[in-house]
Amino acid sequence: MPAPIGPEHVRLVANLARLDVPEQETDRLAGQLGRILNHFEELSQVDVTGVAPLRHPLEHDADGRADAIAPAPCDLPTVRANAPALSEAYFLVPPVLGTGLGT
Numbered sequence: 001m002p003a004p005i006g007p008e009h010v011r012l013v014a015n016l017a018r019l020d021v022p023e024q025e026t027d028r029l030a031g032q033l034g035r036i037l038n039h040f041e042e043l044s045q046v047d048v049t050g051v052a053p054l055r056h057p058l059e060h061d062a063d064g065r066a067d068a069i070a071p072a073p074c075d076l077p078t079v080r081a082n083a084p085a086l087s088e089a090y091f092l093v094p095p096v097l098g099t100g101l102g103t
Helices: 007-016 023-044 076-081
Strands: none
Touching: 007 023
16 A cells, blocks of 8 residues: 555645645545545556567557668758747757756
């Protein structure tokens, strides 16, 4: 049985997922998250010996496309023109690490 889930766990997961969860919701969400984890614990007890892994829930013959080099669907100037910000040959993106979130 997994350890009990408390409001502190909800705050941690919300922080990692960058979600703003109101404090008054943490108890309710802790209960829901605990029930979800308990369900996964029950599923982990199922004997799946001899059961082949399932690649897709629906039967189909498509094995996917061949792994082959193909030309890009558009040229580099078009891609660069649609970029939000550039610095020489690089795309600029907002920082994620070191922002205090998830640490």
